[in-house]
Amino acid sequence: MVAAVRRGASAGRAADIRAAALSLFSERGYPGTTMADIGAAVGIRGPSLYKHVDSKQELLAQIMTGTMDELMRTHRAAVAGCEDVVERLRRAAEAHVRYHARHRLEAFVGTREIRSLEEPHRAQVLARRAAYERAFRELIVEGVEAGRFVTASGKLTSYAILDLGMGVAVWYREGGDMTEDQVVYQYGDFALRLAGVH
Incomplete structure (x- = not known):
């Protein structure tokens, strides 16, 4: 005890x-x-x-790997049990935006301090980022192949959707003229438009 x-x-x-x-x-x-x-x-x-x-570097690595691990966890939870690719992309985008609305400091440090990471921490974080982007890209490519999305580049579309969340982290504040749910839903629409929902 x-x-x-x-x-x-x-x-x-x-x-x-x-x-x-x-x-x-x-x-x-x-x-x-x-x-x-x-x-x-x-x-x-x-x-x-x-x-x-052990060190300040270890703290930075914990923060940044922890952020990426949590983003992947929320992504998997958002799309679990859903067959429709359009709805899965909406759910994934909404989870991404909601995380960034609630975790502004993690988003800010994650963007600005990647340059401060030393190896092997830098490679670990970059690998997680690549896996997270790939999860969005795979949804978009699946939607294109199914005739549900129309976009020239799954990769560029996934980057654009990821930028939505990072932008929200910059400007969103609780108590503003839009609730978190309103922002999240509207940004889900934006993500579907970027993917060219057909």
């Missing part, structure tokens, strides 16, 4: 550290953030911070 409580406390502390790093990376940039800054944000002195995380 005591060991389980300690593991839970340690996991909670690790989550706090990641959240502080995410906030600081988005505010100051990865190069402008020190481990001491992260420690101060969670009330841990520098040397003690290394009991929970």
Whole structure:
């Protein structure tokens, strides 16, 4: 019982550290953030911070791989159990946009700090990004082959749909003149138009 409580406390502390790093990376940039800054944000002195995380680079890698893994998980959940390719693309696009509306900092850090990743972390994140884009492209190609979509390039269409979500992360704020659901639904329409729903 005591060991389980300690593991839970340690996991909670690790989550706090990641959240502080995410906030600081988005505010100051990865190069402008020190481990001491992260420690101060969670009330841990520098040397003690290394009991929970190996390095600042590890934190950035955790944030960015975690973001891509969560995007893939939400994509799979969105399309599961649906046979119609048009509806699957709508669901996938809506899940993508909703994630970015709710996780603006992850989107911002993921876009800006790819340059700060070192190997092998950079390759791991890029591989996840490629797999995520490919999941959208495969839906579009399937729709074209079924005569449901009309588009000259599945690859460019998938990039355009992915850009929708990243754009939402820039401007969307809760409490604005459109609800999250309204934005998500409208952007689902945009995605279908980009795919040339026929």
